[in-house]
Amino acid sequence: MMTVTEDSCGYHDTLAGCCSCEIDRVRYGVEKTESCRTNFIAELAGWGMSPSEIVSNINFFMSVAFAEDGAVKIVEGVSKPGDRVTLRAEMPVIAVLSNCPQEHNPAAGFAPTPIEVIVSG
């Protein structure tokens, strides 16, 4: 559906999924946090889509370590300010971005920062 045409970071996650109220309760013992899942649900509702229609996501710039026993752990990212990814849509797509509001893991240094998104074409 989309092709990565430029990537200045070189490391992204496709296995850890998105944060949600449920997973944040399990991982961090917190209730009702803002999450990527709630962001996806809110945006896709505007497109007439239900939560069950949300597909797997890619976590740009998120680093996930795998232990020998198969456990996964979100670790400090390897990206730097100004890193970017360029995607080319190969067909009409609905691409929903969530600038992860998670402040309980090291993916964004415990302090999410702004992102810039440019849509052209």
Ligand SMILES: [Zn+2]
């Ligand atoms: Zn998130």
